[in-house]
Amino acid sequence: MAAADLGAAEWERSKITNQDLNLLKKLGITKKPKAVCFPSEESYPTPPMGYRVSFVDHLIRGLSAPIHPFLRGLLYVYGLQLHHLTPNSILHISIFITLCEAFLGVQPNWALWKRIFFCRRNGSANVAYNIGGVVISVRSSVNYFDVKLPDSVQGWRKKWLYIREENHGCAEDNIPPFDGAEKILRRRSWDAEATEEERTSTEALMTRIHELQNTRGKELSGIQITAYFLRTRVQPLQARKNPFWNYAGDEDTDRLSTNLEVKDLDRLIRKISSLKKKDSIPSTYRVKPYSAANALPKEDVSEATASAQSPPPAVSPRNKRKRNDAEDSGTSKAEEAVPSHQKAGYDPYLEALISSDDEEEVPTADVAARTKKLAEANERADTLAQKLEQCEEARKKAESDAVQARREADKAKADAASVEDVRKRLHAAETSLSEHISAQSAREAAVTKRIRIQNRRFVNRTSQEFELEDPDNDSLLDAVSFLEFHGTEAREGMDEARAGLSKLFPYFFPKKEEPATFLGLAKCFNPPEDLGLKMRHENMKVAVESTVALVADSQQTIDWTKVGDTEQIEQTKWRSLIKAAKLNTKKILAYLGIKPSSTPSSSKPEV
Template sequence: MATEDLEWERSKISNQDMNLLKRLGFTKEKDALRFPREESYPKPPMEYRVSFVDHLIRGLSPPIHEFLRGLLFVYGLQLHQLTPNSILHVSIFITLCECFLGVQPNWALWKRIFCLRRNGSHGVAYNIGGVVICVRSDVDYFDVKFPDSVQGWRKRWLYVHEESSDSMEYNIAPFDGKAKILRRRSWDAEASEEEKLATEALMTRIRELQSTRGKELSGIQITAYFLRIRMQPLQARKNPLWMYAGDEDVERLSTDLSAKDLEKLIRRISKLSKKDTIPSSCKVAPFCRANPLPKGHLVLSSLPPLPEGGEVEERAVVTDDNQGASRPESGVGDSHKSAASLEKETEAEVSSSTRSSLPAASPKGKRKRDEAIDSGASKATLTEEETLDLYGAALPFMKELVRFGTQFIGYRDYAGELEGKLAEANKRADALAIELEQSESAHAKVVEDLQKRLDDAKRALEENVAQHSAREEEILSRLETQSRRFVRRTHQEYELDNPEDDELLDALSLLEIHGTEARNGLDEAEAGLSRLFPYFFHKKERPAVFIDLAKCFNGNEDLGLQLRQEGLKVGVEGTMALVAESQQEVDWSKVGDAGKIETKKWQSLIKAAKPNSKKILATLGYKPPTAPSSSKPEVK
């Protein structure tokens, strides 16, 4: 079967994808993700691996959970070789174990439920997403309702940070986009009788969760649950999900999603139609801090085999002749019932570097060889059985050596790329050194110019300070002069109760006192002049401005004389009115001739008429005003 690399293309992550990752909390940590720029082939930085947007929204998040690390090691896979639906399978399994079974993700239980097979179409096996995790045909498991296909997921690739820590028992192998997928015996590994016996209770509980009437648990409910609580099942966590503490849990990736965003996300990763309802909760209460595990509950733990003791036998490569048919992911995404029964392989091929068909080491033969050595027996040649034992004993070390050699080749290629980049960096450094020299020369000129400007600014500042001091002295002198002038005019001198010991401020305070006195005097003058105005100017309208009002009283004419003459005129007119009213005959021509009547005689006449004027006025019904009036009595 031919293998198609499906050549990598430039990543096409849209703004919609970026906004989704932001809402889901993936960008909260600064270096958790890195997005490709213009590269058309992945070149992840150190400690980064290649993944996809559709992996992340299905429960993957760095640092990667140790159970998924173990699966990748045992199956001999890289992260980019798993399909999105396979990632979701692992997420649902971990959530099922921790939230509904109350156990750690169990390797023995996994082998009872799942197996692997190639993903491809029309005789072509894919490399990107070339492996599918599917449910065994004889197992009754949750119907996850996978979508028939995930459109364009291979084009939305990015880099996820893979933390290397001493607490992790192994790390994911560096990215190698050209590594071929080799079908291994572990893809079909089945649980042993002992493992089946140990996990039978868990399988019984899974059947109960699916079939209990009114409390049926589904794959969609499990998926919606871990999306709703914002916990990533495939992220390494300090606490299992049965210790989930609600909204305050520090390991939550983000705050709650809106109902609309959650519904859109669930429909995107499943094949639910718009008519299908989205479960708002699980019919079975998941274990969490609010619903703790029962007392005495046994927490099983079973991880995939680790590389501590050398390569596990389950990783042996199966011959290409027995790889079986391959189907595209859509063929297994609909239901676990579509997974065909995989053919059991009886012939295994050891590591491709040895090209040997030697069988595995026999423990019995090994014991015989040890006994022979202990007894001191010496043979010139080894028997065939002992030779096989020797090869069998050396086989794990040869496999380990091959693995190290493969990694060395990957690191060597990576080092070659680094050397090329280093050469480019050296050229760039030389160019920068030349630019730096030019920049330093220009910098010296700039510094000299700035120093000159600074000196000019200092001189200008000193001149400004001198001018300011002179101006301040001038102002102080003027204020003192104004104060003396005010004292001379008002004959009032003031002293400050609390001087500031500042000549300028103290002078301002005295000027303020003098100004207040002056304003009060002007207000009083304006009020007095306003009251006198109608007596002197009865036919004029009072000016609105004080200076105009004051000018009315500062003319050349004697306003007091005018007032007295006006009063005399009124008196004369009144006398004439009284005489006319008394019907006495008077020669007014002679009276009006001031030249013919002496002043003394005129005054005597008025004096003689004055005692009778009040009686006459009372008789006439005329009451004279108590104050001088501007009005004149008419003479009829």
């Protein structure tokens, strides 16, 4: 079963963090005005005119706009878009360009590239990715630098943005317009190998690569190459004025920013590689790269190396040859495209394009017509892009108007809710007022009724009647209401006084019956003599009688003239009397008619 192509289903809203923004700022990628455009809330990329879709992890691995012609040539030859390449593939291309320019002293070489790399589909047996669906890998038969790439880059597909790309006026020169749902079609150019002639012309370069890898004490590694282009602050995949062998240091015009701090560089290298914390990062290079300070020795460059060419930034239809003239490997001979006495910047590998194209062969006679149609198609594409941009602006304006209308609707809803709340409160106030008026009317009716009753009583006593001239503001009516209120208080006070006097009555009058009326009860508590003094005398009498009884029971002789003077009696004698009378205390009290209290037996008897 063929693997399912995810296509547009892979895209979701971009999730670029503040940490990513700070990193891009430190690298200088966002320094140039309008070089980078960040998406807003769209869940599917809609790049503005002149922009292409890229990723944060592409930019930190050497990509920047305008894009290097070598990368544009690779995309055209392989039939890919930027989002088809994984971050590790982008790093492979950056290292290859840096290797060619800074350590080999040549332009990025297409024939050398084919000797080292090939393309393969990324995915599993069931799923074929569209974002990062193509991986650039090193051929197993080639001894190349160990770049120490991570097995996977987590979350890179969710951090997409737009980069500004220049229009070069030619379809083959421009990066294809973004199409997130475009399926990746495998081409024969993915596996294109160098011909024998190309292998011969690049043998010196391969030998130099092996020397850089294996020279004892001067070994060069993929991490060193990566650290070099990150330190120089020159993006390898950006179209530049000068190659690396003309790098002028801090004053170089291609630098995006100043030197990175050591800790930032260390963190960035570990981020894009599989180095662990225990692995050291090289701070110097055992092989000094070519630059303005270390000029490229032209006399040491072989003739084959000097004539090595790169993929074309544009493929001119007029130079195309028939398919049957191209070799089966998908390559062409450099000397056929460019005379030996001329030094061309690029060799159009037309046969590679022809052999890598899976479409039918196009006769040479139709080239002019196809060129005209291509120009017309480009014009239509530009017109459609302008209309699309206008539609996008109209859509944004419509969204803005919709948001404004929604806000106004929410405000109207809030106002309506406020009016409804005021209406409810008004209704509640009217209901409360109506109830208050009803209660007031009932009260006034009750007062009028009482006034009429009082009027009848007044007539019975004085044979005169009175009428209310102004019921709402009548002093007599207010006086009657006042008397009624205080009369209620007086009645309650009398009830409470009666209850209190009833509780006190048995204590002061133990042998009397409580009167039935409050007036009789009150008269009992208002005699001529002092009830409190009388009660104290009674208690004293009981105490004296008890003392006498105790003394009599003890059969002791007491001088009663001295009893009142307690200082004349010894305390020990009183204690002995009490102790002696203790056994007969209950009998004595019973004889005197005193009911003994329920005090504990351990308490002292009161004398």
